[in-house]
Amino acid sequence: MSALEYNGSAIVAMMGHECVAIASDKRLGRQAQTLSCDFQKIFQMSDRLFLGLPGLGTDVETVSNRLRFRLNLYKLRENREMKPRTFLNMVSSFLYSHRFGPYFVEPIVAGLEPTTSEPFIASMDLIGCPMITSDFVVGGTASEQLYGMCETLWRPDLEPDDLFEIIAQSLLNAQDRDALSGWGGVVYIVEKDKVTIRHLKARMD
């Protein structure tokens, strides 16, 4: 089995009107066996910058720690917040530096620009090829299911409350059709003035 499909995950980020949302499932498994339904896959890198890491569990932890370290050093040196686009480039070059022995994660970046609060979402493959979109990005073992749900439900300029409903339903229904992801869900709604975290009640199977 591929390393990317060993632990199982479903992550999605969506663009809204002056906000972004990022959501993930909570399952950690050892192939077919479920080990934990509380595994963190979305990490708050900065005030309004989030990183979602679908893929191999150990690399999720390692990559999030390494990137947090680099981001914090940047903040100390430059004395300012890192822009999402810059962070994307940092993740991309970090992953490419391990081109022939990669980390088995396919990161999703979601956040708001520090000064203008303009929303930003992007995703990457395991060797750092970036893709910036203006609607939604998906990742994990349930990515194909997520593409279907997002394409159907998403529309531009969603307000935060509507965006929450749309991303939650996209995640829940996609992960229900994937054996390796699910067992709960968490949604982060990132707005200019606040971040709201909501845990979803999902099918626990």
Place this chain on the structure above:
Amino acid sequence: VTRRTLEKLVMECLLGIAGRDFVVFASDCTAAHSIIVVKDNKNKMVRLDDRLVLLISGEPGDTTSFGEFIQKNVQLYKIRNGYSLSPHAAASFTRQNLAKALREGPYTVDMLIGGYDEHDGASLYYLDYLGTMAKVPYTAHGYASYMTLSIMDKNYKEGLSETEAVDMIRMCIAEVQKRLIINLPKFNIHVVDREGVRTIDDEKMET
């Protein structure tokens, strides 16, 4: 990590159940080399600190070597800084070493780390040979997990007492001894709580 070494991980049984202020552990005592039982009273528990325990299974040399390495480093931190590492910190340190070794010369070991901390109460961490770490209320390693996780799912509840947890562990061990083709006659049961680490002696566990 070859398939043969991975197979060694599943033959042994580690169990753990965490309550609010205690953690109950069980590990089998069999050390086997292919079809031969080399030792039948092996202790797979490493005492990292007064209230911190590591259960380790897998490739024989790696278990001793890595287990001791972690133990000595936990003690070194205590000597240097004057206070102990928290269970979470010790588990993270262990995880980091496993993850670093993964791409160079992996340790083929599965582990459970658990302990009592004044701040956070009791906590139990699942760690595998890849460096995957998860804080869990209860867990199991090896083939035995197929039989025991569902027993724990059914019977576990928030705030369960130590007696209930020990009974649940006994239930799990009985199931493993009944249904797993690999003969695991002897188990060690340990409890970590505010008072420290102690072993539960049990005649019943020997078949």
